[in-house]
Amino acid sequence: MRRDLIQKNIDLKQFTTFKIGGKAEYYSAPKDIEEVKYSLNFAKDKGLEVIIIGGGSNLLISDDGVEGAVIHTAALNKSKIDGAILTVESGLTVKSLNDLALSRSLSGLEFSGGLPGSIGGACYMNARSYNGEFADVVKEATVVDEFGTASVVDKTFLNYSYKYSALMDLNYFIYDVKLELKKGDPSVIKEIYLKNFNDRKSKGQFDYPSAGCVFKNNYQIGVSSGKIIEEAGLKGRVVGGAKVSEKHANFLINNGDAKAADVMKLIKFIEDEVLEKKGVKLERELRIIGFE
Numbered sequence: 265m266r267r268d269l270i271q272k273n274i275d276l277k278q279f280t281t282f283k284i285g286g287k288a289e290y291y292s293a294p295k296d297i298e299e300v301k302y303s304l305n306f307a308k309d310k311g312l313e314v315i316i317i318g319g320g321s322n323l324l325i326s327d328d329g330v331e332g333a334v335i336h337t338a339a340l341n342k343s344k345i346d347g348a349i350l351t352v353e354s355g356l357t358v359k360s361l362n363d364l365a366l367s368r369s370l371s372g373l374e375f376s377g378g379l380p381g382s383i384g385g386a387c388y389m390n391a392r393s394y395n396g397e398f399a400d401v402v403k404e405a406t407v408v409d410e411f412g413t414a415s416v417v418d419k420t421f422l423n424y425s426y427k428y429s430a431l432m433d434l435n436y437f438i439y440d441v442k443l444e445l446k447k448g449d450p451s452v453i454k455e456i457y458l459k460n461f462n463d464r465k466s467k468g469q470f471d472y473p474s475a476g477c478v479f480k481n482n483y484q485i486g487v488s489s490g491k492i493i494e495e496a497g498l499k500g501r502v503v504g505g506a507k508v509s510e511k512h513a514n515f516l517i518n519n520g521d522a523k524a525a526d527v528m529k530l531i532k533f534i535e536d537e538v539l540e541k542k543g544v545k546l547e548r549e550l551r552i553i554g555f556e
């Protein structure tokens with residue numbers, strides 16, 4: 265195994281779209297499944313907690329950093345194509361996946377135009393947008409358990425529902441994901457990607473560092489969480505360098521020098537205010553690491 269696979273004290277801020285976070289006690293960015301297994305075995309042998317980072321677009325990492333072994337998927341980005349079936353390693357960005365599908369005139373991923381992050385994170389979170397979700401296209405995934413044993417899990421196992429997959433209840437590392445697409449018209453596919461990307465842009469989603477929506481929507485209420493937060497009068501609310509976006513109240517933004525502690529305080533404040541003023545208990549979508 266290469267000697268520099270496991271590193272120490274690596275700054276994690278650079279790997280998150282929030283641009284916030286402390287250091288990892290141990291860090292590795294495996295390049296293949298053997299390096300994934302080695303990283304997991306290293307953590308197991310040392311009794312360390314494993315924290316997996318994909319595109320870092322749904323993460324808030326504590327300013328004090330992470331005790332344990334961070335495994336970052338950024339160097340896992342190979343892909344295979346067999347007709348309309350794409351098998352991609354988990355670190356491939358959704359943007360690269362979209363480009364790959366378009367280059368083969370494959371349709372099915374248009375809903376994810378402009379979605380930040382990696383395919384691993386999207387498969388884990390069942391990321392969704394514009395009337396589509398990853399559950400629509402994921403066929404199976406190769407996962408590696410904490411002992412370094414790989415297996416293939418199918419869609420039934422993944423048990424997808426709104427912003428949920430069974431992987432969220434397990435300590436599996438997603439190594440690769442198999443997606444089933446269908447042949448389409450490349451000019452139409454491209455047009456939808458662009459439309460969705462431009463819609464996000466026009467809503468200011470890329471204006472400031474953020475992690476997208478912090479809270480899930482509760483479809484039983486019938487009003488989006490963003491709207492509920494807005495109605496509670498919290499748009500523009502500031503704690504330190506963290507702010508409730510003026511454009512979309514479910515987005516918390518890093519105004520430049522936000523600490524994770526600022527974001528956390530703002531999240532708790534929003535939760536308390538919304539419960540008191542609107543009687544709604546918000547459920548977090550953001551994955552929070554390193555806080556009690």
Ligand SMILES: Cc1cc2nc3c(=O)[nH]c(=O)nc-3n(C[C@H](O)[C@H](O)[C@H](O)COP(=O)(O)OP(=O)(O)OC[C@H]3O[C@@H](n4cnc5c(N)ncnc54)[C@H](O)[C@@H]3O)c2cc1C
Nearest residue numbers: 318319320321322354381382384385386391392393438476
């Ligand atoms: C501007 C902006 C817009 C966004 N819009 C949307 C949207 O429209 N819809 C939506 O659903 N989300 C949205 N998000 C949130 C985010 O992009 C998605 O949740 C994305 O799918 C997360 O992927 P990631 O690779 O960044 O995961 P990360 O943030 O790195 O991780 C998220 C979770 O997945 C786990 N994970 C990641 N990779 C693996 C792996 N290989 N194996 C096991 N576990 C893994 C992590 O441990 C963590 O618990 C947005 C974010 C931003 C910044």
